[in-house]
Amino acid sequence: MAQWSIGVAVVAEPYSVPPRPNWMGDWDGSVAVVGSTTAHSPPLSLRDKGTGYVAVEWGGITIYGVYFSPNRSLNDFEVFLTNLETSIRRLASGHVLVLGDFNAKSIAWGSPRTDARGEAVEEWAASVGLCLLNRGSTNTCVRQQGGSIVDLSFATPVLAARVRNWCVLEEVETLSDHLYIRFELSRTQDSSRGHVARRLSRFPRWAVARLNRDLLEEAAIIHSWLSPQAPTEEVDVGAGRFRDAITHVCDAAMPRVRGRRPPRKEVYWWSQELADLRAACTRARRSYTRSRRRHRGDGEEDRLHEEYRRARKTLKLAISRAKEEKRQEMLEGLNRDPWGRPYRAVRQKLRASGPPLTETLQPSFLREVVEGLFPQRAEHTPPSMASLAGDDGEHGEDNVPPVRESEVGAAVLRIRSKNTAPGPDGVPARVLALALNHMADRLGEVFDASLASGRFPECWKSGKLVLLTKPGRPADSVAAYRPIVLLDEAGKLFERVLSARIVRHLCEVGPDLSDAQFGFRAGRSTVDAVLRLRAVTEEAVSCGGVLLAVSLDIANAFNSLPFSCIREALHYHGVPKYLRRLVADYLEERTVVYEDREGNLRCRPMSCGVPQGSVLGPLLWNIGYDWALRADFPPGLGVICYADDTLVTARGANFQEAARLATRGVSLVVGRIEALGLRVALDKTEALLFHGPRRGPPPGASIVVNSVLVPVRAQMKYLGLILDGRWLFDEHFRQLAPKLVGAASALGRLLPNMGGPSVATRRLYTGVVRSMALYGAPVWAAALTAQNRVRLWRPQRVMAVRAIRGYRTVSTEVACALAGTPPWDLEAEVLAEVYRRVADFRAESGFRPPPEDVREWREAARRATMARWSFRLETPRAGFAAVEALQPVIAEWAGRQHGTLSFRLTQVLSGHGCFGKYLHTVARRELSPACHHCDCSEDSAQHTLAVCPAWAAQRRALTAVIGVDLSLPAVVRSMAGSDSCFTAVATFCEVVISRKEAAERAREDDLHSDPIRRRRTGRRRPAYHSLMPP
Template identity: 60%
Template sequence: MAQWQINLAVVCEPYWVPAQPHWLGDLDGTVAIVKGNTTGPSLSLVERGSGYVVAACGEYVLVGTYFSPNRSLAEFEIFLDDVRAAVCRQSPRAVIVLGDFNAKSRAWGNPTTDARGRAVQAWALLSGLSLLNRGNANTCVRLSGGSVVDLSFASPAVARGVTDWRVEEEVETLSDHNYIRFAVSSPSSAADPPRGSSKFPRWALSQLDVELAREAAIVQRWASQGEDGEGTSVEELAGRFRRSLTDVCDAAMPRARRCPRQRRAVYWWSSEIADLRAASMRARRLYVRCRRRNGVDPALETELQNAYRQAKKTLQLAISRAKDVGREELLAGLNRDPWGRPYRVARNKLRGRGAPVTETMPPDLLERTVSALFPHRPAHVPPAMASSSSNELEASIPLISEAEMDVALVRLRARRTAPGPDGVPGRVLSIALEYLRGRLRALFDKCLSTGQFPKPWKTGRLCLLRKEGRPSDSPSAYRPIVLLDETAKMFEKILASRLVQHLEEAGPGLSEAQFGFRAGRSTLDALNALRALSAEAVASGDVLLATSLDIANAFNSLPVETIAEALKYHRVPHYLRRLLEAYLRDREVLWEGGDGRLYRRRVGCGVPQGSVLGPTLWNVGFDWLLRASLPPGLSVICYADDTLITARGKNFEEAARLAQVGAAIAVDRIELLGLRVSVSKTEALLFHGPRRGPPRGARIVVQGTEVVIRPHMKYLGLTLDGRWSFGPHFAQLAPRLENAAAALGRLLPNVGGPGSPCRRLYAGVVRSMALYGAPVWVDALTARNKILLRRPQRIIAVRAVRGYRTVSWTAATLLAGDPPWELQAEVLAEVYRYRSSLRARGQVPSADQTGKIRALAQRALIDRWQVDLGSPVAGSVTVDAIRPHLKRWVERRHGVLTFRLTQVLTGHGCFGKYLHQIPRREATPSCHECGAPIDSACHTLEECAAWGPQRHDLVAEIGGDLSLSTVVRRMLDNERCWSAVASFCENVMSLKEAAERAREANAHADSIRRRRSGGRRRRYALVPPPP
């Protein structure tokens, strides 16, 4: 695709369909649509079924199909009906259908027509599609002959624009099928204009010369002396400071230029493979041309066929070896950068280097999206919140202090965010402020004294992020991010700190029901507040009905007038209120369109996206809702814009009536604030005791819309149910954890790959996903929930310790030093309870105090884990060896586990006992080296005579007691003993593995021992082992 610059392709029978945005597959994984380039319209899923997938890309709808030749005609006709229905649902859009139908007809070049061919002809006629195939070149070529089974159809309007349809017969595909290529052109699909330099300046930060940046900043400080007089406006001062930063960037690093995207070769490509591919294509071309002569020279045809098969096989082997080498290099690179490209691919976080979304979207869709995300509304009259006496002028305005500048600078250095419209990176700004600090501070002071916020600092660059699972032609499918200048965000940080300080110390402060965007509060606090309400109700024999309200486009829709009125209510100092009101006026967003032009839109409402002040201003403006006087039994819990209304009643009917009243009050007040509730997204859940659940079909009415009472509800990242059992939560979480563990596990091979630090880091990634919300659900860990947690923990732990996949959960977690996640959840809950108790008394927990509590909880965890290991269900060999030294094992600072050391510590490896009992590849558990009746890890370590020399060296280092528990104790003593044991295991186990491979390769060996494709081994696995 890269070589021919293909935009879209349909792939039939792929090995697998990657979970990437540019790959879309059907339900069975038999066909996929692939977007080849990163420019142009994005690829979005329309629908998928068994054997077909429908995707939209710009003005076209592409349908990929595949139907197996081994299925019946009746099934084929049902399949065609499903595809025709999918095509008809896209009318009148331009549709292209491509795929392997495995149907033959004279209409597309076959010598005969079969039943499937007649069915396809009738299907195309009913669907209103035109056949694109031209000529009679075979699309599928086998040794037994060829056929035309890969078909192309399109709606008539598209068919008229199809050019150069052809079968690439002489191009090597390493498959039985040939490539098919064609071009589609229409009056509305003009070529993309060449992308020139971006309208937003950018610099190559990787080439930053720090010394040059400092020198340029000194020059700017010297050149600006005397220019910033008293009569200079803040607009002019801000413009000059921006130009100074631009000059510093130009002096310290080159500008990043937007060059035409070069085709990147796949990671395994090389000149050697290019030569082998050319040779294979040359052999294929000679063979195909000879076959066209219809057997004129059979001997020559056979010779050319053999030559082609040999060239093809050589190419395949070279590609396979190159992939192995490339993969090893990629995985080895994880030691330097654990979050690099392999990790992003595994976690489906790799983003293409193509043009921004705003440059690839159709202009009309882009206009609709921006208009919906940043609506223009008439002036709003907010509800009266403040008394007339709240407008008092201050005698003096506090100027910016050095401490405030220091705090803002620390945040600037710590963050690594994309720059705003000026393109100046935060790192360069922090360097420049070593010499321009006084100048910027004077500019901040002038903004405070004049009550003006510079226009350049109120202009942001718009970036749109695509949301998964939404139709691409809907504005709701895009999330807006507005990038602001780093200088502006520094000033916002100072203003936000002053605003928060006023709310907390002078007040009136924010409602206690607001948990979002506030220091010391989190989603856990909101969830525990809800749980406390439900627990109190259930303990009294009542029920609690929770109704979640969704506010449409909340942060972009809150009127400026509402925020201004709220600032008055909270008695924000006049100077700060005046500056914030100026900050909210005349804001703009900029973006670069696909034609290279710069577009702008005025933002008249909402809190600024991507700003530092935005979250705090949202809390201030939304606080009026949370101060509403509610009837007894009603309460509100809010996290940012997630609003939850709770109603307590003696039974469901009473709670439902109260919930409808509460929802009506909340909706009315939300609308008075200038916002709108999306009723279609409203959810409700009843918390109740035993036998107090809602009646079948229970529902409430919110704004005239019926809302069904659901058995569970997603709230703040947890799936809640009416009994706080968290069964649905873990049922939904477990597959995600297992997929994440399996994806990261593919980056952690047993031999080679990244080292122990990276493996522990990836295990921590999965663990953090699993333990989110632990203080809330830790008391509900039933036996089933624990099993659901242990499965993914075992998967990632086995990969972390380089173990066989048959290693038990107990042994894998013990070797990894990763205590059971249910025990770690209790540690998190204990720390959370401690911090919450201090905050409830008005104290702020320090890092040292929290660390001490966490250390105590960790020690208690180790003690409990050691007790639990006293009666292991599996992995007893590993447990008996490590349990006596558990604390030392977990806290050790030396020694890494290797593949062969793990085999000895687990007993799962190249041992007769293991191969006999688990994979069933040995008829007896005896030792092939010395003839002992049982070949186990302990036998290999202590007794087997074949390894006398290796054992002699080991004994000389760690002593004569080679019981596994003693060996582990000596390994923990120092690095030298650990290395001696690891060396013994490496030498002995590598020799045992070589001998096992030789036995597998022996044609006269027992059939169950020989390496096979797996069918016979699976059948043998069903037979019980001999006594």
């Protein structure tokens, strides 16, 4: 696909269908459709799938991938065709392609004869109205026994007229019996996407990886000297001059990116050696196929087939070696950059190359999307918000404090390490931060001039539009796209200064924002919001009542808030007049710009909303939306809000009373939201009843909100947690567990037992899965049930086994103990305890506690956790010998700063490895547990470590360092306390186990050995294929 820039391909009988967005498979994995991630190709969206077929949407075309086994009956084949026909008619698309291996023969597509399956396919294609695309009589499947034409291509008549150059690629080696089939589709005017020619972008970009810091500093110093700002210079002129200066600095320090990089024509592991081997294999195949046509049945044909078979085998082995070498290079690079391309690939966070969405969408549809996301509206009359601080507050029009150096420094500190996408000027944040070491005065002068004049620079009001797709939404709907507006970093620095001043006024002068608002506020988080809900819930339930929570969804919230509501809210909160005037100008004449498919620069004015991607935007949303939260609610009614996620709570003695109050309260809140010019998507409203034992809602319970029936459900997703009426979190962990296991398994692909990244990277990746698992821990830690603990143990065990380089059969207790990671249910209690103490401190003092206090609380909680973990390890469920050795010194072992576990060291400590006992009882690869190196009847890890005479020399070197006591508890105790002892044990294990492994491989390769010992590589081929990097 890379070599020929193929947009989409159908693969029959793949080894596996990887869980990637560009792969779509049928129910049993017998056929898949693969979309390109490098060419300018539309994404795949699944339309339908069944047994033997899968249908996807690709650029306005419905593509069916098909495979039917030749070993199944004709009756099954006819049922399969009926199901396929039903699917095609149900989707009713005017543009349909059906591609795949039907294993049917007919003279209609070049076969010498027609079989029953061929007749069935001909009748099926005629009934559906499909045209055959196959041309000629070239075999699509070639074996030594003969060839056949079984791979077929069909299309609807309109689409068939656009097919060009359909052909079977006889001259290309596929390493399969089947040959490649390739064809082209001509483009038409109604294509939803098209090829985008490589051209220079209208937005400048620089190659930051080639940044020369010395040249940057020199250029910044020169520009700070040459063009100081005039005292009376206009704000727009000053900002424009600064933009030109920083552009020149970037040009001096790093090269520009000239156009987009063309798509790769080869995979990452390809080389000239492989190209030569592939050419030789192709020549051998060509010679063989020509010989069959000319001299069928003589010895020459057998000789040429054997040459072709050897050439193909050589190519396969070379490809396998190349893949493995590149994989090893990739894994070794993780120590330098653990968050690089391999990590993003396995976590499916690797962005496909190609142009932005705005440059690939059809122009009319793009216009529809942009107009829907950025609506134009007439001036909205906001609700009256009585000012509590007078017209000007304490600050009159002339009292404009200049921007202090500390304010700019604090803003620059926030962007110094950021790697965010730049705005229309293309200047990266960290490059700007370096340049401001010498140009900060010039930028500060622009800030002061803007504050004094009350005008926000025009060049900083324009943002570059980036569209992101929402998963699970149809690609032809506006709701499938989310906008991000990229702004110039210099303008965002100024926004940080303004935001800090507004927040300081709200906190110190006021009136402050509603206490019900938790979003975009320092010291508040989603956990605070959920705990507030839990507190009011427990208060109601403890008194024998119930609490009904109703979640409201605001449609396109951030892009729809009227500017007039923001201005009125700023006046209500008594924000100084100079800031109100500047924010008012900041909101006016804002635009978003983007390039379309033809390369035209389009501009869309913003008449409402706050920019998603700005610094001021979230704060202005909170201020403008605050009025909706300050209603005079009746007793028992409350509201909790995180940004635009608004939750209305109604308390009652029973469900009926709570439902009546909720209906009244939700109508009140919805009315206030609509008064702000926003719209509530009532069809997305959810309701959940919190209750005590035997106080649940009646069957089919619901409430009515503005004539819309809202059912009361058993669960509700709120701020990343799935809540239920009893705060048990069973559904939350049931849905979370597969995600954790999937993430752990994906990261495990980067952590092989032999080689690979260091222990620091392994712990880092363990922390990734741990952070996913422990999100919201202060909310659910106290209610964690035994079943949910088990759900946490499985992903933790996967990561712990990868961290210690152990066998997958190592138990959870042993793996966690060797890795030094306490069970996550205990770590959740640590987070909950620290959170509680921080919250208590803030409630008493009104300030955040000092970092050293938080550190002390965390250490105290961790010591208590280690004590509880040690107590739990006194009664292990498996791995008794290893746990017995680790339990007395678990705190010292987990806290040691020396020694790293290796694959062979872990075998000895865990007992799972190259030992007769393990190979007989667990791996089932030995007839008996006897030792092959002495006459002992049981070869265990302890036997290898302390008894077996074959390793006496290595054992003497070991005892000279750690002492004569070689019991596992004594060995572990010495390793935990001394680096030299740890090194001595690791050296012993490396030498001894490597020799035992060599002896085991010799027994496996012995042709006279018992079959139970023989390697079973064929079964592992699909598993090995799944380990290959994408």
